[in-house]
Amino acid sequence: MPGREPARFVVDAMLGDVARWLRLLGYDTLYSRAMKDWKLVSTAEETGRILVTRDRGLYWRARKRGLRAVYVEGDSTAERLAELAARAGVRLDPDPSRSRCPECNGVLKPVRDKEKLRGRVPPGALEAYDVFYVCTRCGRVYWEGSHWRNIRRVADEAKALAERIREARGGSVARRGAER
Numbered sequence: 001m002p003g004r005e006p007a008r009f010v011v012d013a014m015l016g017d018v019a020r021w022l023r024l025l026g027y028d029t030l031y032s033r034a035m036k037d038w039k040l041v042s043t044a045e046e047t048g049r050i051l052v053t054r055d056r057g058l059y060w061r062a063r064k065r066g067l068r069a070v071y072v073e074g075d076s077t078a079e080r081l082a083e084l085a086a087r088a089g090v091r092l093d094p095d096p097s098r099s100r101c102p103e104c105n106g107v108l109k110p111v112r113d114k115e116k117l118r119g120r121v122p123p124g125a126l127e128a129y130d131v132f133y134v135c136t137r138c139g140r141v142y143w144e145g146s147h148w149r150n151i152r153r154v155a156d157e158a159k160a161l162a163e164r165i166r167e168a169r170g171g172s173v174a175r176r177g178a179e180r
C-alpha cells in the first residue's frame with residue numbers, strides 16, 4: 001500500500017534461511033536461535049513486527065492476541081519465500097543496494113573508494129568488482145559476487161510459486177462464490 005512503512009519481521013529459530021533472505025531483500029528482521037516462544041510473541045507485540053513461524057501453535061497464539069503472523073510450511077527456501085510473498089506481500093526482488101546484512105540485520109553502506117577495503121576483501125574480488133557494501137553494525141563487507149546468480153534464481157523460483165499460491169487462493173474464492 002502506498003505510504004505504508006515497509007513490513008518488519010521477527011522470525012522463529014527454525015527459519016534461519018528465511019531470516020537471512022528477508023534481510024537480503026531489505027526487510028528489517030530480528031532473528032536469534034536463542035529467542036523463546038514468549039519472547040517472539042512479546043517482540044511482535046511491542047515492536048509491531050510480523051511474526052514468521054513454522055510452529056502452528058505459536059502462530060495461533062500470536063493471532064489470538066491480534067498480532068500479524070505468517071505460518072510457513074514449505075520445506076525449501078523458495079517455497080517459504082513464496083508463502084511470505086503471497087501472505088505478507090514480501091517483494092522478491094533482491095537488490096544489493098537495498099539489502100541489510102544477512103548476518104546481523106545491520107544497514108549496509110556503499111563504499112565508492114574500494115582502495116579503502118584492501119586487506120578486508122580477497123584481492124580477486126577487489127579487482128573484479130567496483131561496488132562494495134559495508135555493514136554499519138558488524139563491519140562485514142559484501143559485493144555482488146557470482147553467488148548472486150543463485151540468489152536471483154531462487155527469487156525467480158519463489159515468484160513463480162507465489163503466483164501459484166495466489167491463483168489457488170483466487171480459485172477457491174471463486175468456487176465459494178459460485179456455490180452461493
Ligand SMILES: [Zn+2]
Binds near residue numbers: 136
Ligand atoms: Zn552485519
